[in-house]
Amino acid sequence: MSRVCLARLARCSRPHGHNSVFQMALIQQPLQQNRQSQTRRQLHSPSERRHSNTRFDPDSSGQPTTWDSFGIWDNRIDEPILLPSSIRYGKPIPKVSLSKVxxxxxxxxxxxxxxxxxxxxxxxxxxxxxVFDGHGGPEAADFCEKYMETFIKDLVSEEENLATVLTKAFLEVDKAFAKHLHFFPNSPATNAGTTATVALLRDGIELVVGSVGDSRAMLCRRGKVLKLTDDHTPERKDEKMRIKKSGGFITWNSLGQPNVNGRLAMTRSIGDFDLKTMGVIAEPETKAISLHPVHDSFLALTTDGINFIMNSQEICNVINQCNDPKEAAQRISEQALQYGSEDNSTIIVVPFGAWGKHKSSDPSFSFSRSFVSSGRWA
Known part of the structure; x- marks a missing residue:
């Protein structure tokens, strides 16, 4: 029975004396408080559960719909908001913390x-x-580790387009490494080279990737992998054509792996100067993408010690089962070795707004894999 009915019943059944007035006051006071609480605006913290209703909770999960549908923030995202970036782009953008990478x-x-x-x-x-995956010695990878960021930082101050910045930086680092080796003509490092896969994240939302070689970058969106790089190998028709037009040739080793001039399993790299006239170039392929914090879980950069033994979706699924990015990186690198990889295994996992949202992704793994060496040299 409602409070209004109770009030009417009390008014009709009791004489209008002091006691009845007192009882009516007791009944009306909660009614007034209830009306005031209904008119008062409800405030919720980002992590607080809301009661289900048809507009904000269509699946009755107790969670509101995402901000890109109704203009409210997804309460599964616990990271603080980057205020300047959010104002600049007109939507909430969560902070990416280096300590969690x-x-x-x-x-x-x-x-x-x-x-x-x-x-x-x-x-x-x-x-x-x-990530840089050296071959023929660590010198080229060491040089990139030391100077690539410096070249990019200098170019960013002059150029707004990050894809252009990465292209120029890769070419300038390659030239700088050549000059560096010029002072050591008899060094074994003259034939050294490296892959390079670099990702720049601006304002927490603008992601640009540049790559040469067969190290990879991948984005997990809605639990599915989105490849941001393509391997530069002689198996690619466009890459093979450039090698042949430049006077190079393709051979296959005993494991069936194609190699440029019988020794290098990639068609783009930094270094490898003895093959530069044969079509091996340092110009990266770039890709720019805008992140969706409520759908994108993480960015992963991997070297071929992982890529040659685990496919990209499998890597995505394994990472989605982990509690945090540090655990994920360790598990992926160890699992590649357990599956039979003989090469160095390196990975970076960068968490985004939807981290942990897709833990229910298919955890099944394929064990029918190729147990061959992933070396680049024949």
């Missing part, structure tokens, strides 16, 4: 770890992530 690099069955990686807050607005 996961990194791992294992030597595997090699005598030396020639992989290098780097993460940094390069400028107030731009974050820098990079």
């Amino acid at each position: 996961g990194c791992a690099s294992l030597i595997g069955q090699r005598k030396e770890n020639e992989d290098r990686f780097q993460v940094s807050q390069m400028t107030d607005r731009i974050m820098y992530f990079a």
Whole structure:
């Protein structure tokens, strides 16, 4: 029975004396408080559950719909909001914290770890992530680790387009490495080279990736992998055509792997100067993409010690089962070795707004994989 009915019943059944007035006051007081509470605006913290209703909770999960549908923030995102970026782009953008980025690099069955990686807050607005997989010695990877960020930082002050910045930086680093080796003509490092996969994240939402070689960058969106790079191998028709037009040739080793001039399993790299006249170039392919914080879980950069033994969706699924990016990076690098990879295994995992949202992704893995060496040299 409602409070209004109770009030009417009390009014009709009791004489109008002091006691009845007192009882009516007791009944009306909660009614007034209830009306005031209904007119008062309800405030909710980002992590607080709301009661279900048809507009904001269509699946009765107790969670509101995302901000890109109704203009409200998804309460599954616990990261603080980047206020300047959010104002600049007109929508809430969560902060990416370097302290939460996961990194791992294992030597595997090699005598030396020639992989290098780097993460940094390069400028107030731009974050820098990079992996370099050296071959023929670690010198080229070491040089990129030391100078690539510096070249990019200098170019960013003059050029707004990040894809253009990455293209210029890769070419300038390659030239600088050539000059560096000019002072050591008898050094074994003259034939050294490296892959380079670099990602720049500006304002927490603008992601640009540049890559040469077969290290990869991938984005997990709605639990599915989105490849941001394509391997530069002689198997690609466009890459093979450039090599042949430049006077180079393609051979296959005993494992069936194609190689440029019988020794290099990639068609683009930094270094490898003895093959530059044969069509091996340092110009990267770039890709720019805008992040969707409520759908994008993470960015992963990997070297071929992982890529040659685990496919991209499998990497995405394994990471989605982990509690945090650091655990994910360690698990992926170790799992690649357990599956039979003999190469160095390096990975960077950068969490975004939807981290942990897709833990229900398919955890099944394929065990029918190729257990061959992932070396680039024949």
